[in-house]
Amino acid sequence: MESVFVIGGTRFVGRAAVEEFLDHDYHVTIFNRGEHENPFADHPEVHHLPGDRSDTSRLLAAKREVDPDVVLDCVAYHPEEVREATEIFADVDAYVYVSSGAVYADEDVPKREDETTLKACTPDQAADNSNETYGNRKAEGDRKVFSAAERGVNAMSVRPTVVYGPHDYTERLDYWLARVNEYDRVLLPGDGTNLWQRVYVEDVASAIRTVAEEGRAGEAYNVGDRNALTLQRTVELAADHLDTDVELVHASDRELSTGGLELRSFPLYRPHPHLLDTSKLAALGWESTPVDEAMARTVEEHLESDRDGREVGPSREDEARVLGVLETI
Template identity: 30%
Template sequence: MILVTGSAGFIGSNFVLDWCALHDEPVMSLDKLTYAGNLENLASLNDNTRHTFVQGDIGDAELVARLLAVYRPRAVINFAAESHVDRSIHGPEDFIQTNIVGTFHLLEAVRAYWGALNDSEKANFRFLHVSTDEVYGSLAKDEPAFTETHRYEPNSPYSASKAASDHLVRAYHHTYGLPVLTTNCSNNYGPYHFPEKLIPLLIVNALAGKALPVYGDGQQIRDWLYVKDHCSAIRCVLEKGRLGEVYNVGGWNEKANLDIVHTVCDLLDELRPMKPGSGESSVVSGADLAVTHLPLSTYRSLITFVTDRPGHDRRYAIDARKIERELGWKPAETFETGIRKTVQWYLDNQGWVGNVLSGNYRQWVEKQYGE
């Protein structure tokens, strides 16, 4: 079997769902179930005897050691992380504890387990660490995309904590021989994405007739990767990746944030048009500052520019040629096909969205975008 940490989060749950659909090999899921860990993501596996879920923290060394001893996985895939940049700016301590200290405790437990395996089991074991392109820092508009040898230059508490965890994983390979693999992915999007991230936030707010917040001028560029493509890349690296190697995973889809906003608005106009009279916008004009109310006809009318966040990286871009050259992987989805599937999923799963929108989430959005 395999052990998947962070399995109730956005990418982790998609990985587990896809794994169970494609493989007969059992999965042990471990997740702390913080704000971004949603057990409802795995609800379709409730009756699946090949899936076992345990609520717990990767920093709980005793728990992890017990799970490894009882279930004896042939691989550990580590998705567990605090991953929301804005939250790391407001409260970095959780990111240090989970992403650095938690990864350390997980590595220690895995090292002890692996060290006690017989030679055949040792040779077949893998520890796959899932990381981010944000560890590389920010690119100028005309700079080449990040390769696996790009210098680490993290610019937020989140990316700095992930960079530290990457270095720990590398060190455990070179010092102890632990058979590790690391992937650094670009911005993911798709089903089960927590609605404080850009694309789901846009969909949720637009359907509610609320403002669509855009940081700064909206020209921050990201490489967008459909989450199902990311999951297929991880399966590929787990199966064929060279020990100790890093593989960058990207979608070859560099888009400015404002372009993403426009695309989502246009898809919603097509798939779920605004009802006539469902809202209105206000325009102030004239010397007497008279207010004219205009009917909302498209979701683009809800776009609102807000103050940029501190230290906002301008551009990320992934060079994913290594994983294609060595392992034969490349994304199956274009941005156009992936974003359409994503918007349609949120329209079709309003019950899931409603359950996620807890009081804590609404307070967070108000805190982050209220000013």
């Protein structure tokens, strides 16, 4: 049985990846600080090693103890972490870094791994922790992967766009699911046609395993739903699976301002279309889950959870003020 060492592994993408590797007969070791509930605490094929990835001596000791075939790096948010990990795990069969579709500097449609320019990253940005530098830091992490590959490390990266699905602690899609499930009228930013491609979490997990098994050193692979939905179609599909009817009310920036809101106040809104070309990953044999099926699973788990996205989008009170103004126009 092959072994995979997962840095992270208990939340969302990491959790789905652990399940994916288990389903394909890997023995899994998860390495993290143990600050979040471990859903695999009682699983006989999942071993937990406590440790902080920033403690390189502990990470090295864990590597020597486990001697893994594959390393999955789910929680590298600074390029120095990627550099250290690729040095420590230089001799593994595959090191896969979870990067992001946010690495791209240009608004190409679609964005392609070997054509679209990556964001630059200054030393100050590399050490930052803000959302504003997330894409810059992930891009520099990719460059560390490429450098490691030049040294002979079988290092690769995956670049998922916005991830959705069960156990999504970001609650970005939960915001819309909760709105549609609770109210008959829901405010939609703009004309509803903004396109921010998403990717189902289980597909990210299968992409990670596919790249670990079939990918080439020094390569990055975009990950996204094969069929990208506009925000309006996303909300309509959610309503279908929630078995409810909802009136979607469009509002411009000017109209939203009556409630102290703007287009960017809403989760999953993006002014420019964001679409990743996933043909490179598909050439390895990867396929995405049909969006209808993925939404059905997402809705089912959402209804069993207590997530409502309340903290990531406008309050119902602000939304209601705008809806009231629009009724008088």
